[in-house]
Amino acid sequence: MTKLAFYGIDAIKVRASDEVLPGRLIVIEGTDGVGRTTQLNLLRPWLESLGYAVIDTELTRSYLAGVGLKQAKAGHTLGPITLNLFYATDFADRFESQILPALRAGFIVLTDRYIYSLMARALVRGADAHWLRSIYGLALQPDITFYLNISLQDLVPRVLQRGGFEYWESGMDMRLGPDLYDCFMRYQTLLLNEFKHMVQPYNFQVIDASLAADQIIEQLKQQIMPLLPHG
Amino acid sequence: METYGLHQYPGRLFVVEGVDGSGKSTQIALLRQWLISEGYAVFFSEWNSSPLVKKTTSRGKKKQLLTPTTFSLIHATDFADRTERDIIPPLKAGAIVLADRYIYTAYARDVARGVDRQWVRELYQFAVKPTLAFYYRVPLEVSLSRILTGRTELKYYEAGMDLGLSSDPHESFRLFQQRIVSEYESMIDEFDLTVMNAILPIPEQQRRMRKLVEPYLQGVRRLRTPAPQAEKVSSTGELS
Numbered sequence: 478m479t480k481l482a483f484y485g486i487d488a489i490k491v492r493a494s495d496e497v498l499p500g501r502l503i504v505i506e507g508t509d510g511v512g513r514t515t516q517l518n519l520l521r522p523w524l525e526s527l528g529y530a531v532i533d534t535e536l537t538r539s540y541l542a543g544v545g546l547k548q549a550k551a552g553h554t555l556g557p558i559t560l561n562l563f564y565a566t567d568f569a570d571r572f573e574s575q576i577l578p579a580l581r582a583g584f585i586v587l588t589d590r591y592i593y594s595l596m597a598r599a600l601v602r603g604a605d606a607h608w609l610r611s612i613y614g615l616a617l618q619p620d621i622t623f624y625l626n627i628s629l630q631d632l633v634p635r636v637l638q639r640g641g642f643e644y645w646e647s648g649m650d651m652r653l654g655p656d657l658y659d660c661f662m663r664y665q666t667l668l669l670n671e672f673k674h675m676v677q678p679y680n681f682q683v684i685d686a687s688l689a690a691d692q693i694i695e696q697l698k699q700q701i702m703p704l705l706p707h708g
Numbered sequence: 709m710e711t712y713g714l715h716q717y718p719g720r721l722f723v724v725e726g727v728d729g730s731g732k733s734t735q736i737a738l739l740r741q742w743l744i745s746e747g748y749a750v751f752f753s754e755w756n757s758s759p760l761v762k763k764t765t766s767r768g769k770k771k772q773l774l775t776p777t778t779f780s781l782i783h784a785t786d787f788a789d790r791t792e793r794d795i796i797p798p799l800k801a802g803a804i805v806l807a808d809r810y811i812y813t814a815y816a817r818d819v820a821r822g823v824d825r826q827w828v829r830e831l832y833q834f835a836v837k838p839t840l841a842f843y844y845r846v847p848l849e850v851s852l853s854r855i856l857t858g859r860t861e862l863k864y865y866e867a868g869m870d871l872g873l874s875s876d877p878h879e880s881f882r883l884f885q886q887r888i889v890s891e892y893e894s895m896i897d898e899f900d901l902t903v904m905n906a907i908l909p910i911p912e913q914q915r916r917m918r919k920l921v922e923p924y925l926q927g928v929r930r931l932r933t934p935a936p937q938a939e940k941v942s943s944t945g946e947l948s
Contacts, residue, residue: 545764
């Protein structure tokens with residue numbers, strides 16, 4: 478059962494309608510290119526083979542704001558506050574129309590990133606920490622949050638192999654350096670630092686992402702197993 | 709990120725608030741004309757007008773996808789884009805920015821929709837505190853008749869149909885507006901709103917508005933000296 482515990486104000490008023498959420502909320506966090514998707518693609522069939530119904534969700538996949546957010550990111554006028562609130566809208570829509578209904582129905586919800594990535598990105602762009610905690614305080618505390626931890630040195634070859642440096646993953650909007658590589662290095666350093674500071678307050682289960690994928694999945698399974706509903 | 713009340717800019721920000729049909733848009737349009745004729749650089753910004761966000765908002769409205777929370781968030785996103793583009797840069801440049809509706813509209817509407825009062829106030833912490841915020845107070849019957857006369861159809865969210873207050877759009881609109889008015893009333897002291905009597909004749913309202921704005925214009929740079937004042941003084945500086 479996912480507890481009705483929130484980080485801040487229960488703005489969606491979940492407590493008014495629900496006493497219990499029979500599903501489970503499992504979050505995988507980590508920076509760009511760290512291997513979250515690989516792990517999620519392994520977790521889903523494993524959970525389904527055990528007989529659990531699974532839904533997955535990720536950033537920009539909301540029916541309401543996904544398309545608009547992607548279009549806004551493709552332009553050149555998107556400011557940091559607007560960027561964050563667009564993501565918050567996208568998150569809230571997915572939270573209300575995908576995550577909550579699935580938890581009510583007893584699904585295992587796998588989410589690729591949660592509020593932590595959104596907060597980390599906004600923090601490095603100068604957002605007020607109190608402001609962020611208030612907005613994202615509407616989110617449920619997950620049953621478990623895995624943080625795929627990686628050093629910048631180990632991250633670079635992965636990103637190269639995957640196709641190279643991308644505009645937003647390099648924080649090019651922040652103009653931290655003269656080219657994609659320099660921007661990427663500086664931006665990711667800042668991001669990783671924000672994540673590091675979240676480990677303790679948000680109870681991240683830190684996973685060494687430099688390990689092989691099959692070693693990582695075993696660790697995830699081991700920690701998820703005891704959380705699963707029985708019967 | 710600067711939060712509410714902490715921004716320090718050379719420009720001035722005047723905003724109008726009030727329910728639909730309070731006449732606030734008319735008043736700010738007249739104020740704008742006056743300021744322009746006085747030689748000021750004036751920027752005008754309207755609620756719900758961000759080119760980046762507008763499409764998503766209208767998609768949400770058209771398909772009725774919006775919950776009170778996402779309704780609140782998408783409007784905050786729209787307002788953020790306007791703040792980052794149309795409000796802060798001109799204020800930094802010393803312009804006069806006029807806004808038809810501001811964060812108080814969101815506070816009134818969202819809370820009327822059932823959004824947590826504290827949460828929505830936190831959401832807009834990035835907003836610049838206005839130099840003056842005018843609240844056009846009008847009896848509900850007057851604003852309702854101004855809006856509803858000659859109109860048969862009210863839009864779903866406009867009428868507050870998502871609240872389920874009544875299945876009749878007109879009745880729903882009235883109940884929704886009533887809630888909004890009571891939110892506005894409770895914000896007068898909280899945000900130091902300047903209450904304007906919106907049933908006075910339009911020119912009289914405008915005269916009062918200009919009188920209230922005038923003291924805040926001191927020190928604001930103009931594009932040029934206004935024509936009437938230039939006539940009073942000859943090129944040698946003597947009175948003509």
